[in-house]
Amino acid sequence: MVAMEELRQRASQLSSSVTTEESCTKLAEYVLALSSKAKPADDPRPTLLAIAACLRYLDRLEAHDDDLSVATELATWIAKLIAPINTSAQPNQEGSLPGYGGTQEDDPYDAVTKRILPLLEPGLTALTLLANHFPNDLPDLLKDDTLITLISLSDLSALSESWSTPTTVDLASKLLTSALASLPNPNPTDIIGHYLTSYLRPLFTASRPSTVTPAGRPTAFPADELDRPQGLPDDSRLTKPWKYVDLRAIPVLSFAGLKAPQGDTINWPLYVPPLLTLLDDALTRVRVKGLQITNEFLRKLPAEKPRETGLASVFEDAIFPTMGYLPSLTPEEESLLLLEPAFDALLTLAEQLAASERQDPQTPSSSQKDTGRILLDKLLRHGVFTAYAHCPEKPRIVALLMRKMSKIVSSxxxxxxxxxxxxxxxxxxxxxxPFAYASVDTLVEAIGALEVVVMNCWPRLLLQDGGEGWFAEVLGAVAVAWLSGIDYLGEAEEAAGKEKGKDEVERKQREVERVRVALNRVLRSLQGIARDGGEDGVDQGLDLVVVELRETGLFKSLVPAGAQGDDHLPVV
Incomplete structure (x- = not known):
């Protein structure tokens, strides 16, 4: 809001000097001449503030016939100034940025954000005032490149770009909505197809992966491993201008995925090359956004397309390597950013494959049957189990794995x-x-995953290892988790006399209460299984354990139904 306050101050100073003898043409010519004399190091923010202040009084200016053409030139200049395009780094003789591409040091994202962030609010305000003055001429006023800039600034994809603020997103979104609605052909499919073809395709041509053709279809004869380029990839502004020069590309691709029509009308071949390029990039920021957009794109595809076209295996092969981005080779924060959307995208792909098989159970070959289930099995083995074995000491990653395992088992x-x-x-x-209560969130996620396992796999809990199966293991885990909670509370109560002791006890009581509620749900499920399963020995054993746990005072609601004279399961 600092920019708006400056704008109001400048407007009040300029309002008395704007006379009817002046025109929009003279104003634009003056500003453009001023900008051409400015040095690269000059701050353009004061100029934008002055432009916006003057444009607030356009109704007091004398109209000229060529006002629209000059206003279009002015709007184009403003849009170019606030566009997230890297104009600072200069290529070397080979066309590469300094240093090896693909590292955080080479990423121009932060520098571009720092440059345009103070310019966005006055710039977008000026564009909005121009659009309000020429409401019937928006297609002529806001050219194609200006609309691309507005898409990248509107953040409609919810990617939360670092240059986005609530004020600038609101200004850009409203202006973009009006501009798109005023186009001669406002059909979203045609608009998206236009930007995918004319803007995105040239940017991604040089970095297209070998697994797809230029038309976006899976390669019929994939290159052999020995035929593929060896060594470090060519990661420069020449091969990846969308990454090092024009940073609008990813937001525009996200916009295309978000606004894409559902079903057969989506022009999916145009999406595939840029998505696979993002998924193959080494930079965490780029790969995360690629995973997010891919997840949205897979949801929009008709269920049968991934299986019929071979895209399922292409995206599976492109996404699964992300599962290996784990500590300590990958920082924990980056692992969390990557694993979440990677799991989501693969789960969406598995859902689409399963839905396709339900719609068309007569698959042409046995190799295409149960592909959704096979992918879920692989996701458990090579996603959850492998990641847990690699870093069981990272509680936040373990919590994420437990949460995703719940979804996989449910499916x-x-x-x-x-x-x-x-x-x-x-x-x-x-x-x-023993240290489970040091991360209560992880413990609660694990208990929730156990509940899902019990609810979905209960027949085998009673029909293995002498009739008990994994029942004793599950019950033992529940009991130990709760007894550890009692010790956890006891330590807090011992320290209650010290400074801030009461606050610490209350905090730990809230944490243990979360665990208690989750354990109650698991025990309630176990109780129902033991009774409905007809195993008297298991039922009696569970009742004995529940009685023991009742003495702690926190499982009173799980007293066996016979002791209460009630045949229904107790309510937590």
Whole structure:
């Protein structure tokens, strides 16, 4: 809002000097002449503030016939000034940026953000005032490149670009909506196709992966490993102008994915090359956005397209390497940023494959059957289990893995029983860790995952290892998790007499209450399984454990139904 305050001050100073003898043409000519004399190091913010202040009084200026053409020139100049384009770094003789591309040091994103952030509010304000003065001439006033800049600044994709602020997003979004609605052909499909073809395709041509053709279709004869380029990839402003020069490309691609029509009308070949390029990039910022846009794109595709066109295997091969971005080779923060959208994109792909098989169960070959389930199995084995084995000491990553495992098991249903031998021991280790309460969020996620496992795999919990299956393991994990909570509270109560002791006890009580509620749900599920499963020995054993836990005072609602004279399961 600092910019708006400056704008109001300048407007009040300029209002008395703007006379009817002056015109919009003279104003624009003066400003453009001033800008041509400015040095690169000069701050253009005062000029933008002055332009916006003058434009607030356009109704007091004398109209000329060529006002629209000059206003268009002025709007184009403003849009170029506030566009997220890297104009500072100069290429060397080979056309590369200094240093090896693909590193954080070479990424111009922060420098571009720092340059345009103070210019956005006055610049967008000036563009809005111009648009308000020429409401019937927006297609002529706001040229194609100006609309591309507005798309990148509107943040409609919710990618939260670092140059976005609530004020600038609101200004850009409103102006973009009006501009797109005024086009001769406002059909979203045609608008998106235009930008994908004329703007994005040239930017991504040089960095297109070999797994797809220039038309965006999977390659019929993929290159052999020995035929592929060896060594470090060519990562420069010549091969990746969308990354090092024109930073509007990714927001525009996200806009295209978000606004793409659902179903058969989506022109999917235009999306595939740029998406695969983003997924193959080494920079975390780029790869994360590629995963997010890919997830949205896969949701928009008709369910049968990934299987029929071969895109399923192409995207699977492109996304799965991200599962290996784990500590300590990858910083924990970056791992969390990458794993979340990577899991989401693969889950969406598995949902599409499963939906396709439901729609067309008569698949042409056995190799195409159960592809959704096979992908979910792979996601558990090579996603959740492998990542946990690699970094079990990272509680936030473990919490994410537990949360994603819940979704995978829910999708697999009873078919997840084959993974019990891996899931139950892993969950037991997390829940019985002596330091589990150091990260209550992780513990709660693990208990939630255990509940999903119990609800989906309950037949095998009773029908293995002498009739008990994994029932004893699950029950033991629940009991130890709660007993650890009692010790956790006891430590806090011992320190209650010290400074801030009461606050510490209350905080730990709230944490343990979260765990108690989650454990209650698991025990309630186990109780229902034991009773409905007809295993008297298991049912009696569970009742004995519940009675023991009741003495702690926190599982009173789980007293066996017979002791209360009620056949219904207790309510937490």
């Amino acid at each position: 697999l249903g009873i078919r997840a029983v084959k993974h019990l031998k891996d899931m139950v021991p892993m969950l037991k280790v997390v829940m019985t860790d």
